[in-house]
């Protein structure tokens with residue numbers, strides 16, 4: 140029964156404040172949906188003031204995602220049997 144014209148949609152995630160209490164979940168192969176793929180989604184999340192969950196199977200490089208926006212991001216990894224490959228993925232992210 141409160142007014143909603145000035146609703147505060149912010150929350151905190153791991154101690155960091157975000158403007159919108161909805162985050163973008165990791166979704167693989169986003170270039171199937173748009174040429175920019177995850178880079179575009181990362182920019183959209185940043186514009187909305189929320190977290191972009193970067194799929195480990197995104198299709199863009201993590202470096203491309205990193206420079207696409209300064210918004211907060213989380214990296215999701217499907218851990219491969221070869222732990223050296225997993226380590227490399229985490230270090231690059």
Ligand SMILES: Cc1cc2nc3c(=O)[nH]c(=O)nc-3n(C[C@H](O)[C@H](O)[C@H](O)COP(=O)(O)O)c2cc1C
Nearest residue numbers: 163164165166167168192193194195196197215216
């Ligand atoms: C097309 C598609 C691709 C997805 N790819 C990934 C992925 O790469 N990694 C992952 O952890 N989850 C992936 N998910 C799962 C989503 O991140 C999310 O957990 C799931 O859609 C449930 O969230 P929801 O209840 O908000 O829909 C994918 C989901 C969909 C529909």
